[in-house]
Amino acid sequence: MTVTDETEVSMALDVAAVRSDFPILTRDVAGVPLAYLDSANTSQKPRAVVDAISDHLLRHNANVARAMHTLGAEATGAFEAARAKVAAFVGAARPEEIVFTKNASEALNLAAHTLGAGLRPGDEIVVSVMEHHSNIVPWQLLAQRTGATLRWFDITAEGRLDLDRARAEGLVNERTRIVSLTWVSNVLGTVNPVARIAGWAHAVGATMVVDGSQGVPHLPTSVAELGADLLAFTGHKMLGPTGIGALWGRYELLASLPPFLGGGEMIEVVRMDGSTYAPPPHRFEAGTPPIAEAVGLGAAVDYLTALGMDAVAAHEREITEHLLTGLSQTPGVRLLGPADLDDRGGAVSFTLTTADGFEVHPHDVMQLLDSRGVAVRGGHHCARPLHDRLGIATSTRASSHAYTTTAEVDRLLDALAYTRDFFGGAR
Ligand SMILES: Cc1ncc(COP(=O)(O)O)c(C=O)c1O
Numbered sequence: 001m002t003v004t005d006e007t008e009v010s011m012a013l014d015v016a017a018v019r020s021d022f023p024i025l026t027r028d029v030a031g032v033p034l035a036y037l038d039s040a041n042t043s044q045k046p047r048a049v050v051d052a053i054s055d056h057l058l059r060h061n062a063n064v065a066r067a068m069h070t071l072g073a074e075a076t077g078a079f080e081a082a083r084a085k086v087a088a089f090v091g092a093a094r095p096e097e098i099v100f101t102k103n104a105s106e107a108l109n110l111a112a113h114t115l116g117a118g119l120r121p122g123d124e125i126v127v128s129v130m131e132h133h134s135n136i137v138p139w140q141l142l143a144q145r146t147g148a149t150l151r152w153f154d155i156t157a158e159g160r161l162d163l164d165r166a167r168a169e170g171l172v173n174e175r176t177r178i179v180s181l182t183w184v185s186n187v188l189g190t191v192n193p194v195a196r197i198a199g200w201a202h203a204v205g206a207t208m209v210v211d212g213s214q215g216v217p218h219l220p221t222s223v224a225e226l227g228a229d230l231l232a233f234t235g236h237k238m239l240g241p242t243g244i245g246a247l248w249g250r251y252e253l254l255a256s257l258p259p260f261l262g263g264g265e266m267i268e269v270v271r272m273d274g275s276t277y278a279p280p281p282h283r284f285e286a287g288t289p290p291i292a293e294a295v296g297l298g299a300a301v302d303y304l305t306a307l308g309m310d311a312v313a314a315h316e317r318e319i320t321e322h323l324l325t326g327l328s329q330t331p332g333v334r335l336l337g338p339a340d341l342d343d344r345g346g347a348v349s350f351t352l353t354t355a356d357g358f359e360v361h362p363h364d365v366m367q368l369l370d371s372r373g374v375a376v377r378g379g380h381h382c383a384r385p386l387h388d389r390l391g392i393a394t395s396t397r398a399s400s401h402a403y404t405t406t407a408e409v410d411r412l413l414d415a416l417a418y419t420r421d422f423f424g425g426a427r
Pocket residue numbers: 040041103104105106132134135182184185186211213214234236245382
């Protein structure tokens with residue numbers, strides 16, 4: 001594999017300029033420049049995000065909503081401005097439709113807890129076998145609590161939702177109360193037809209929840225086009241800090257839901273014999289929220305908006321194409337998701353088998369790649385049922401963002417060839 005020039009310029013983005021905003025990308029690992037291909041796990045952060053957080057903490061820090069002094073007003077203003085930016089980023093009708101959470105997992109738990117209030121035995125919740133554990137376990141817990149039944153979409157051989165089978169089995173039917181699906185798979189990279197499935201859900205009066213963790217950071221997002229009623233996403237995968245995520249919800253739906261956690265800020269009036277609750281979004285934000293983290297997420301959204309999400313998506317498409325082509329030409333590699341670019345996101349997972357038929361464990365792959373400066377993820381990627389369905393225990397995953405170069409992909413391909421030879425001998 002040839003290593004191309006690091007300073008290449010993408011058709012869509014000036015990647016060299018983008019990279020100069022991410023100091024971490026200039027560091028060495030194992031004595032060579034880092035090639036960071038683990039953005040589906042967590043993305044790197046531009047200087048603008050770190051600066052916004054540090055400026056907030058160093059100059060404007062106070063608690064929100066309850067401090068009636070200048071700093072309190074500034075902190076509240078910054079927190080609510082971040083909410084408005086995040087709302088605009090996903091096409092929300094109003095800022096109050098964004099509930100800040102600590103990550104996507106908490107957002108999905110919030111959805112399951114509050115939507116589940118009226119569920120009864122016989123009701124059905126539908127997910128898919130390709131979900132992250134965060135979009136399975138909260139629904140399993142809800143089913144256990146209420147006696148509802150959890151059902152799921154299967155996948156086709158190429159790693160897409162098996163819609164024919166779902167239709168033949170009547171998966172979404174008059175007993176369905178909730179459908180919760182990932183927009184983009186964190187393992188297969190599949191972009192699911194959520195708007196179509198939302199149509200099925202709404203036709204039977206069910207609520208459509210979308211896990212946008214791998215979609216919102218990479219694709220232009222419009223909650224109206226997605227057809228979702230609730231959309232969960234997480235800040236740290238979209239160039240923002242850890243500790244902040246969001247649940248978008250249609251305002252009337254949020255207003256009809258009971259609280260999730262109880263405490264300060266989420267109430268209207270508290271008496272010893274009972275309490276009334278604040279309207280959304282504060283009803284769902286008990287206690288002191290992640291203020292500096294929200295400000296950081298607001299800066300990440302500003303940064304992505306300035307790049308343009310169409311340009312980010314186009315750039316990642318180029319990277320994914322290069323990755324899929326390279327991996328399909330690498331001996332011993334079995335790709336797990338769709339091999340073509342149609343409805344395909346940038347998470348690319350695979351297994352590696354040596355010339356003498358020995359499957360290299362992803363932890364070994366990861367370690368050898370790391371020794372060559374290449375960072376990927378190996379394991380079940382919090383999608384154990386999907387790996388069971390695929391008949392494998394684990395896999396290795398490479399993933400990209402706006403700062404990823406084809407040169408880094410070439411470094412991965414070289415390191416994979418080296419890994420295969422290391423474990424199985426070249427033949
Ligand atoms: C598809 C998907 N859903 C949910 C999550 C959970 O995100 P978080 O760990 O930030 O809650 C992830 C993270 O890997 C993911 O990829």
